Structure formats: structure tokens, C-alpha cells
Amino acid sequence: xxxxxxxxxxxxxxxxxxxxxxxxxxxxxxxxxxxxxxxxxxxxxxxxxxxxxxxxxxxxxxxxxxxxxxxxxxxxxxxxxxxxxxxxxxxxxxxxxxxxxxxxxxxxxxxxxxxxxxxxxxxxxxxxxxxxxxxxxxxxxxxxxxxxxxxxxxxxxxxxxxxxxxxxxxxxxxxxxxxxxxxxxxxxxxxxxxxxxxxxxxxxxxxxxxxxxxxxxxxxxxxxxxxxxxxxxxxxxxxxxxxxxxxxxxxxxxxxxxxxxxxxxxxxxxxxxxxxxxxxxxxxxxxxxxxxxxxxxxxxxxxxxxxxxxxxxxxxxxxxxxxxxxxxxxxxxxxxxxxxxxxxxxxxxxxxxxxxxxxxxxxxxxxxxxxxxxxxxxxxxxxxxxxxxxxxxxxxxx
Amino acid sequence: xxxxxxxxxxxxxxxxxxxxxxxxxxxxxxxxxxxxxxxxxxxxxxxxxxxxxxxxxxxxxxxxxxxxxxxxxxxxxxxxxxxxxxxxxxxxxxxxxxxxxxxxxxxxxxxxxxxxxxxxxxxxxxxxxxxxxxxxxxxxxxxxxxxxxxxxxxxxxxxxxxxxxxxxxxxxxxxxxxxxxxxxxxxxxxxxx
Numbered sequence: 026x027x028x029x030x031x032x033x034x035x036x037x038x039x040x041x042x043x044x045x046x047x048x049x050x051x052x053x054x055x056x057x058x059x060x061x062x063x064x065x066x067x068x069x070x071x072x073x074x075x076x077x078x079x080x081x082x083x084x085x086x087x088x089x090x091x092x093x094x095x096x097x098x099x100x101x102x103x104x105x106x107x108x109x110x111x112x113x114x115x116x117x118x119x120x121x122x123x124x125x126x127x128x129x130x131x132x133x134x135x136x137x138x139x140x141x142x143x144x145x146x147x148x149x150x151x152x153x154x155x156x157x158x159x160x161x162x163x164x165x166x167x168x169x170x171x172x173x174x175x176x177x178x179x180x181x182x183x184x185x186x187x188x189x190x191x192x193x194x195x196x197x198x199x200x201x202x203x204x205x206x207x208x209x210x211x212x213x214x215x216x217x218x219x220x221x222x223x224x225x226x227x228x229x230x231x232x233x234x235x236x237x238x239x240x241x242x243x244x245x246x247x248x249x250x251x252x253x254x255x256x257x258x259x260x261x262x263x264x265x266x267x268x269x270x271x272x273x274x275x276x277x278x279x280x281x282x283x284x285x286x287x288x289x290x291x292x293x294x295x296x297x298x299x300x301x302x303x304x305x306x307x308x309x310x311x312x313x314x315x316x317x318x319x320x321x322x323x324x325x326x327x328x329x330x331x332x333x334x335x336x337x338x339x340x341x342x343x344x345x346x347x348x349x350x351x352x353x354x355x356x357x358x359x360x361x362x363x364x365x366x367x368x369x370x371x372x373x374x375x376x377x378x379x380x381x382x383x384x385x386x387x388x389x390x391x392x393x394x395x396x397x398x399x400x401x402x403x404x405x406x407x408x409x410x411x412x413x414x415x416x417x418x419x420x421x422x423x
Numbered sequence: 424x425x426x427x428x429x430x431x432x433x434x435x436x437x438x439x440x441x442x443x444x445x446x447x448x449x450x451x452x453x454x455x456x457x458x459x460x461x462x463x464x465x466x467x468x469x470x471x472x473x474x475x476x477x478x479x480x481x482x483x484x485x486x487x488x489x490x491x492x493x494x495x496x497x498x499x500x501x502x503x504x505x506x507x508x509x510x511x512x513x514x515x516x517x518x519x520x521x522x523x524x525x526x527x528x529x530x531x532x533x534x535x536x537x538x539x540x541x542x543x544x545x546x547x548x549x550x551x552x553x554x555x556x557x558x559x560x561x562x563x564x565x566x567x568x569x570x571x572x573x574x575x576x577x578x579x580x581x582x583x584x585x586x587x588x589x590x591x592x593x594x595x596x597x598x599x600x601x602x603x604x605x606x607x608x609x610x611x612x613x614x615x616x
Contacts, residue, residue: 031449196488200462203458296488299488386488387490
């Protein structure tokens with residue numbers, strides 16, 4: 026039986042960690058994810074779970090210790106944000122290439138500079154090519170549900186990759202909202218016991234983790250890693266279906282909100298998706314066929330599935346909460362556009378950058394965007410293909 | 424509270440407990456079966472800096488995750504903010520504002536940029552000193568938010584807060600009665616709103 030409760034996104038993830046009771050959690054505090062290790066260590070101190078907590082001196086060390094513990098055969102995780110994730114950069118690649126099924130609870134916060142503690146996706150997007158699976162949440166409920174699904178995905182023999190569970194800093198992590206919590210035994214049953222096939226602390230089967238690889242073999246290792254990422258898509262879908270069967274909620278690769286007959290679709294990730302859905306309901310009342318495609322899984326990137334979901338609409342607004350500094354759009358825009366082209370879906374698109382460093386994304390901003398892409402599709406309005414929305418001054422942009 | 428629910432904006436200074444009050448309000452409103460949201464807006468984190476916190480309370484699921492620009496109710500935890508922040512910005516005319524001050528509503532009105540809606544004042548310092556012997560404005564202001572916002576029945580509010588304080592102050596039971604007194608004194612002084 027689900028229990029109705031209310032808690033913040035950080036509390037929700039800490040609660041899920043307590044229920045899953047992983048073996049080892051090394052962590053170093055950084056705003057806005059600090060509460061996660063803080064709350065987990067309180068659960069440990071109160072005897073509510075027996076995870077081994079390792080306080081370390083930096084995020085470089087927290088990810089190193091997570092990898093070490095996972096390689097030894099322990100179910101491991103850490104949590105971080107922003108610069109903390111950046112400091113893990115080298116280890117993120119090592120975790121993925123050594124095929125460690127560990128988990129990272131990421132609370133998305135912008136990267137410097139200007140130095141700022143608020144939400145955008147520049148930390149997670151900076152790690153997009155490190156070989157981690159990345160799953161994003163709209164709210165505390167999804168952060169909780171996604172965390173419960175993380176190990177079953179990561180540990181699947183077809184995958185064996187690390188998983189990043191992402192939620193928006195402050196907007197989700199520090200907002201108290203309603204949530205449905207599942208019983209400990211149901212969560213434990215869903216996640217299952219961890220039985221690694223091969224691990225360092227196995228005297229019967231000695232092995233090495235992370236040795237040097239000569240050029241004759243290194244490329245095959247990368248190929249295998251890419252195959253695992255491709256395989257993970259079906260595993261993510263399977264786990265999501267199993268979760269929905271058991272607990273009655275959730276989405277697979279993305280959520281399609283009122284898109285079946287939509288002319289205008291906003292493609293967006295994270296907490297802003299809820300705000301966009303409100304705008305869609307308001308616009309539908311005025312007879313405008315708007316919809317939202319909320320991306321849940323960014324890695325692996327469901328390029329073909331997205332293209333198929335968009336193929337019948339007239340125009341799509343692709344919303345990036347980060348900047349690529351490439352002169353033509355954020356990472357979401359680049360990948361969605363590549364998928365549309367390969368699938369010969371030639372609809373109108375505009376790539377928007379929004380919400381950087383905590384800039385608020387409002388229902389009114391969403392109206393403005395829908396209005397603009399409607400104008401582009403219906404009247405052929407010419408707009409820059411890469412636009413900033415919600416700036417104090419739009420000089421030079423319009 | 425109608426179907427569209429209520430949106431509340433809190434203005435305080437870092438360290439005064441405005442954020443905690445917003446989270447407590449979400450917590451206590453949840454007990455009525457409502458959908459709730461309580462969240463702070465963080466700027467530079469330092470004692471004394473103006474901070475904002477928000478509540479949405481509704482009978483329908485809350486999906487919007489933006490700040491609140493046209494609140495139904497504004498709570499000002501620190502009177503000195505009236506000179507520094509446009510606290511009535513976007514506040515609905517049919518809404519209300521509650522200011523923590525020893526002045527009367529009529530004295531405060533001229534300081535509210537021509538705001539035409541209802542104005543209430545609560546002397547949270549005097550109430551807190553009388554009830555707790557210390558200045559913690561957030562309990563009186565929480566009671567005021569519940570009463571003026573008609574968030575829930577005040578009797579149910581007091582019952583729920585008693586349980587909540589008993590849990591929160593399990594290691595400091597001596598402050599439970601004081602906080603309860605601060606809540607009921609505020610409700611008495613506000614009277615019918």
C-alpha cells in the first residue's frame with residue numbers, strides 16, 4: 026500500500042536510499058545536494074539502515090571510493106551537484122568504462138560562472154558523454170521513483186553501467202510537496218539483492234579492475250560500452266513497466282502530455298515540464314492544440330522514439346536548460362534535430378535556452394513560446410533558430 | 424479555499440524562520456488532505472538578507488514550479504522590509520497582507536504603495552516574548568497566515584501543530600507550550616478575519 030506523505034526532493038531521495046539500503050555511500054557535501062548524505066547519515070546513526078557511510082575530503086574522492094567499493098562487490102552510491110560533479114569528471118569515465126553499476130543522485134545546479142547556487146542542467150549535461158545513464162525527474166515523486174529503478178537498470182547483465190538520477194536543485198530538492206511512498210518491503214523486493222558476477226573481494230576468482238589496455242583492445246572496450254548503452258534502452262523500459270505494474274505510476278523514455286493531436290509541442294526536461302503542462306491546459310481551453318513531451322531518459326538518447334512522437338505536429342520548441350557555446354543550440358536541441366533529420370521528420374523547430382542559473386520559468390513564458398512557434402508554423406515568422414527566453418533584455422536577440 | 428487554491432508569498436530576513444514557516448504551513452495544510460507546495464527562493468545565503476518563500480495550497484494536483492508573482496496573501500515577517508522590498512507587488516486586490524509590527528493596520532497602509540486590499544498587523548515580537556520569552560516571529564506569523572488565508576479550521580490547525588511541535592521538539596519539550604501559546608495568542612488577537 027502506498028502511503029500519502031509530503032517531503033522535499035532531497036528527503037524523497039534520502040528516504041529511497043534508506044529503503045534500498047545500499048552497502049556503501051561515500052559523499053562530500055555541496056549545495057543543494059548536501060541534505061541527501063546528511064539525511065542518510067542520520068538514518069544510519071538511528072539504525073534505520075546499515076549503509077557504510079564514508080566521509081571523504083572531496084568529490085574526486087567520493088566517486089573514487091564509490092568505484093572502489095562497487096569494484097569490491099558492494100552496492101554503492103554517492104550524491105553531488107554542480108562543481109562537485111565537475112570534480113568527479115575523470116572518475117565518472119572510469120566508473121562507466123569499468124562497467125560499475127553504481128548510482129549517483131545528482132541535484133542539478135549550474136556550473137560557474139558567475140558563481141551561483143541555483144538550478145540549471147549544465148552539470149548533468151557536462152557529463153553527458155561520460156557513459157552514464159541519465160534519468161531526469163519533474164518532481165519529488167519522480168526523483169523517488171527513479172531512484173528505486175536505478176539499481177535494477179544498472180545491475181542488469183545487458184547493461185552494467187552507472188546510473189545518474191537527476192532532480193532540479195532547489196526547485197525540486199528543497200520544495201515540500203505531496204508524495205506517495207511505498208513500503209520498505211515492496212521497495213526492497215523491487216530492487217532485489219545485489220549478486221555481482223565478478224568482484225575484487227572474491228578469493229576464488231582473482232581479477233583486475235582498470236588495468237592499462239593496449240590499442241589492440243581498448244577500442245573494443247569502448248564499443249562494448251556503447252553497445253551496453255544501446256541495450257540499456259530496453260532495460261529501462263522493462264524496469265519502468267515493472268515499476269508501473271507494481272506501484273501504478275511512471276513513464277518509460279518520456280512522457281507525452283496531450284501530444285496525440287497536438288500541433289505545437291514543447292520538448293522539455295525536469296521541473297519546468299509541470300509548468301509547461303499547466304500552460305498546455307490553459308491553451309487547450311482557448312482551442313490551441315498544444316502538448317508537452319517531457320524527456321525522462323537523456324542517456325541513452327531516444328532519438329528515433331522522439332522523432333516518431335513529434336512527426337505529426339507542426340512545430341516543436343526544444344528547451345535546453347544549459348548552454349553548449351556552439352553557436353546553434355543546447356545539447357537537447359542538437360540531438361533532437363539529428364533524430365528528426367535521420368527520420369526525415371521535417372517539422373519547424375526553434376531551440377530555446379531557458380532557466381539558466383535559476384532564472385524562473387513561468388506559465389507565461391511557456392505561453393510566449395507556444396505563441397511564437399505557432400507564428401513560425403502558421404505565418405512563416407522568421408526567428409533565430411537559437412533563442413534565449415526570459416532574459417532581462419532581449420537586445421540583439423529579436 | 425476554492426478549487427484554484429491559494430498562493431502565499433513570505434518576505435523575511437535570513438535567519439528569522441520565514442522559510443521554516445512556509446515549510447511548516449505546507450506540512451500542516453497537508454494534514455487537511457490538500458495538495459501543498461512550500462519552497463524558498465535562495466539568493467546569497469546570509470543572516471539578515473531579504474529572503475522570499477512561497478506556498479501553494481490547492482484541492483487539485485500542483486504542477487507549476489515557478490515562483491509566485493500574483494499572490495493571494497503576503498506575509499511580511501520583518502517590518503523593516505517595507506522600506507526595502509515592494510512587498511505588495513502583484514498582490515491581488517481581493518487578497519490580503521499581514522505585517523509583523525507593533526503598529527496598527529491604518530498606520531501601515533500608507534507604507535504599502537497604495538495597496539487597496541485588506542491589511543492586518545500582528546505584533547509577533549510582543550506575542551513571542553510573552554509566550555516564549557524569546558523573539559521567534561515565525562510561529563505567530565504562521566498562525567496569521569492560516570487564519571487570514573483561511574487555509575484550514577483554526578481548531579484543527581492548533582491540534583495538528585501540537586502534534587507537530589511534540590515531534591519537532593521531542594528533545595526540547597519545554598518550548599512546546601510556549602509555541603502553542605504564541606499560536607493561540609495570535610489567533611485571539613486577530614479575531615474574525
